[in-house]
Amino acid sequence: MQGLSCGTSNIVGVRFAIYPMADNFVEIIKGALEEVDTSKVWMQTDDVTTCVRGRSEHVFDVAKAIFIHAAKTGTHVVFSGTFSIGCPGDSEGDTYMSENDERLNEEKSQQESVEAASHFALYPMDNPNYMQVIADQCAVAQEHGTFTKGVHYASRLDGDANKVFHTLETAFVNASKTKERAHVTMTAHISANSPSKKDNAS
């Protein structure tokens, strides 16, 4: 919840939705969810988006797995969401912070080969140095080999979905360490199986 009070835990959250561009979108979403173990995260869905909260590694593990298992159907599927750390606003989900770091969905996600294209943007809040934080993480994406180019208001990543999510997670976690109790958000649109011509010329 956006409000005046910030919590002090380092719980990570993502508010997102999966958009399968198909008449059977409900079936695709439900099918993906059935393949994902969400027992290490707090999760709540309404008619607009889904919110997942917990330890950073489990939030990214679950987000990636839902996207990959929806996208492996071959349907044009998009993940669109915002990752946040540093301002939970309340303590809901804090019990999930005591889970261990073993990722429940990583092995199964790594078995799939889904080509993904992403536009992402980092927003380090209340930080005069924020443009440097962004530039540093674009450099990290370049080292990962997933960075394609900057576009207006965002940066483009291309590659296997597992690699693209690895870059997103690394950039987000690195940015969250640039300041004491940093409040950082990161938006990401991640697309698979688009019928449009790829625009990944760097």
Add this chain to the structure above:
Amino acid sequence: MQGLSCGTSNIVGVRFAIYPMADNFVEIIKGALEEVDTSKVWMQTDDVTTCVRGRSEHVFDVAKAIFIHAAKTGTHVVFSGTFSIGCPGDSEGDTYMSENDERLNEEKSQQESVEAASHFALYPMDNPNYMQVIADQCAVAQEHGTFTKGVHYASRLDGDANKVFHTLETAFVNASKTKERAHVTMTAHISANSPSKKDNAS
């Protein structure tokens, strides 16, 4: 483009996509675009998102019109995007800043009655007072009658799409005036015709 240099114009941009959850999604998007006059904005689409830049009123006018004309088909359609001001990164599209303020799509958009639900979040950058800026704009949404409730990391708006977009535009423009050459971004997921049960109990 995210980078180290910020421009000085007050050009507004939105990077977004329209997601119709239907097999004929391409047809729905193309149909909506055919009904929208985009001559007062700079516009570029790739396989992941579309970027629209220009004067604030025309960016919101075009974004709203594309969403409304896609949603009026009755298909479950989502607009997902990020509005930005204060860091264009370059001057592309600056010629559009000399357009007058007459909105080209407003009349036609107002003729449609589309019920919308939105989760939005404001990100005033490099501003120690940013939580207050956010709270003030949630208060504005409450005055508009569109504010439903806070959710984790976002605020929920419900109502006619024209009213929901009016609140989004007002909140964004107000937030951009809270600081000299403010860099402000605002994410918005806007959904119509969802088969899910509405979660708009305040």
